[in-house]
Amino acid sequence: MIAQGKVTAAHLQRSTYLYVRQSSLHQVHEHRESTARQYELKRRAQALGWNIEQLIVIDEDQGLSGASAAERSGFQRMVAEVGLGRVGMVMGLEVSRLARNSADWHRLLEICALSNTLILDEDGVYDPSHFNDRLLLGLKGTMSEAELHLLHARLIGGQLNKARRGELWIQPPIGYVFDLHTSSLVLDPDEQIQGAVRLLFETFRRSGSALKVVRYFDTKGIGWPRRIVSGARARELIFAPLAHHDVLRILHNPRYTGAFVYGRTRSAKIPVGCPHRYRRVPQQEWKVFLPNSFPGYISWDQVRKRARMAIAANLVALAVLCLTGNRAVSHQLLRPLETRDIPAGPLPQADAIVVLGGVTAPAVPPQPTIHLWDGADRLTYGAELYRAHKAPLVVLSGGIMPWNKGLPPEAALTSEIIQMLGVPRSAIFEESASRNCHENAAYTSRLLLAHNLRRVLLVTSARTMPRALAAFRHEGIDAIAAPTDFTPDLGGDSRTGVSGLEVDALNLLPDPQNLGESSAALHEYLGLALYRLAGWI
Numbered sequence: 001m002i003a004q005g006k007v008t009a010a011h012l013q014r015s016t017y018l019y020v021r022q023s024s025l026h027q028v029h030e031h032r033e034s035t036a037r038q039y040e041l042k043r044r045a046q047a048l049g050w051n052i053e054q055l056i057v058i059d060e061d062q063g064l065s066g067a068s069a070a071e072r073s074g075f076q077r078m079v080a081e082v083g084l085g086r087v088g089m090v091m092g093l094e095v096s097r098l099a100r101n102s103a104d105w106h107r108l109l110e111i112c113a114l115s116n117t118l119i120l121d122e123d124g125v126y127d128p129s130h131f132n133d134r135l136l137l138g139l140k141g142t143m144s145e146a147e148l149h150l151l152h153a154r155l156i157g158g159q160l161n162k163a164r165r166g167e168l169w170i171q172p173p174i175g176y177v178f179d180l181h182t183s184s185l186v187l188d189p190d191e192q193i194q195g196a197v198r199l200l201f202e203t204f205r206r207s208g209s210a211l212k213v214v215r216y217f218d219t220k221g222i223g224w225p226r227r228i229v230s231g232a233r234a235r236e237l238i239f240a241p242l243a244h245h246d247v248l249r250i251l252h253n254p255r256y257t258g259a260f261v262y263g264r265t266r267s268a269k270i271p272v273g274c275p276h277r278y279r280r281v282p283q284q285e286w287k288v289f290l291p292n293s294f295p296g297y298i299s300w301d302q303v304r305k306r307a308r309m310a311i312a313a314n315l316v317a318l319a320v321l322c323l324t325g326n327r328a329v330s331h332q333l334l335r336p337l338e339t340r341d342i343p344a345g346p347l348p349q350a351d352a353i354v355v356l357g358g359v360t361a362p363a364v365p366p367q368p369t370i371h372l373w374d375g376a377d378r379l380t381y382g383a384e385l386y387r388a389h390k391a392p393l394v395v396l397s398g399g400i401m402p403w404n405k406g407l408p409p410e411a412a413l414t415s416e417i418i419q420m421l422g423v424p425r426s427a428i429f430e431e432s433a434s435r436n437c438h439e440n441a442a443y444t445s446r447l448l449l450a451h452n453l454r455r456v457l458l459v460t461s462a463r464t465m466p467r468a469l470a471a472f473r474h475e476g477i478d479a480i481a482a483p484t485d486f487t488p489d490l491g492g493d494s495r496t497g498v499s500g501l502e503v504d505a506l507n508l509l510p511d512p513q514n515l516g517e518s519s520a521a522l523h524e525y526l527g528l529a530l531y532r533l534a535g536w537i
Helices: 025-030 032-039 041-047 073-083 102-115 131-164 191-207 210-220 244-251 300-324 327-338 377-387 410-420 437-450 462-474 512-534
Strands: 015-019 055-058 087-091 118-121 124-126 176-179 184-187 224-227 237-240 260-262 265-269 276-280 288-290 352-356 394-397 428-431 455-461 478-484
Touching: 015 041, 015 073, 025 032, 032 041, 041 055, 041 087, 041 118, 055 073, 073 087, 073 102, 087 102, 102 118, 102 131, 124 131, 131 260, 131 288, 191 210, 191 224, 191 244, 210 244, 300 327, 300 512, 327 462, 327 512, 352 377, 352 437, 352 462, 377 394, 377 410, 377 455, 377 478, 394 410, 394 437, 410 428, 428 437, 437 462, 437 512, 455 462, 462 478, 462 512
Parallel strands: 015 055, 015 087, 087 118, 352 394, 352 455, 394 428, 455 478
Antiparallel strands: 118 124, 176 184, 224 237, 260 288, 265 276
16 A cells, blocks of 8 residues: 555654564574565665654564464554554554454554554555555455464364374374384383383273272382473483372273374363363264274273263262152151151150260360250250159260260260259269260160169160160160150151152252261161171170
């Protein structure tokens, strides 16, 4: 375009910016003539009337692509100066030097038009505030972006064509090397590397857990081989501890089956941060998949079998979660346990009231008082039975777990609580050595028999009563069930007014409370089975 009439005194009073850029470091080194042509534009600016002191050269973006302005600090600085009205003219050998992205290019045109800044390229001078000039500049920007797209498509097309033959070079994973003669991967000739990879797959086959593989390598002191791929130590072999993410990456890499794979990931631009984000795509979307292209450490059938097993395990886990989190199922599991030992009438007189522990925790800061867990109504019910003169003594059973060493035993904690409920200290016996239901029965029975106390009212949660009652009777104690802590709404749902299995749609959904109740019921069924096997009941 003709510069006459476009460059005014107002433009000459401001600086002119020359933007110099090559797309890669290889071009910077090899295509020096192009760089020289870009610097020659300074003479054009001087011919138009700018002094040499007004010429500012921005060449800090050398080796960076013009596809985005995100990483080009020089371009960003230049645009900022244009927006502040400090630039009379922006120079670039061609549009592609400034931007190969239509968004960046048109943003520059808009700012130049608003600040009355000219644009100069090899063909002439343009005023973005003029419609015709702006139309031509917009067309040049579109052609520049299209040119980049065509170059990229041509490159990717060549890669894809070579990949379809299985000859495209891709960085080989550990355990493989690239054979230039066959243009394919082969097993690493280093037997130590081969042995480590085979051991990883064999250990995972036995254990089925990536974490167990890491633990095995760590326990045996086996280092994981790594090859340095760049720098002064490129191709050097080192051994380092095996990490969990290493195992997962290897297990999910289909190349270890001997398959040539291309296109397992897709990239997408994001507004901020990294220029690209990669995501895995399902197998049916892979661009190239050539099984048995080179020797594998495992077979593709093994991988598919493992995937099917993982899917089956996940489905089973989901089904169990949905079932055990269902109110109807949890109540059906609890009902036989909680209704088995309900007294048919008033409780008789007894020698003592035995209250089992497992319902308190010591006051550890910031907790100001003794903490009461679910089932603490065992204490209130035991105190109520004492006040009703059902027995002259209350025996509290509960010791201390190994991880609470140094803290008071639970019998001492429940003693404090039950005294607040009206039971005098003189009427309380404490058994503070037991850690489970079997020891509750064994140690408490010794205490009772030592004082010639044989008939007791056994107070515990309704769901644990079958196991506790059988354990005490096995120790020779005439135990009478006094269950408490029943599951609310076990016979029906007070929220909906329905009972039994006639539950509404809301109760069919998994719920954490129902899941906890199912877990507790299964714990009791398992406990009953183990106690029978051990001969404790």
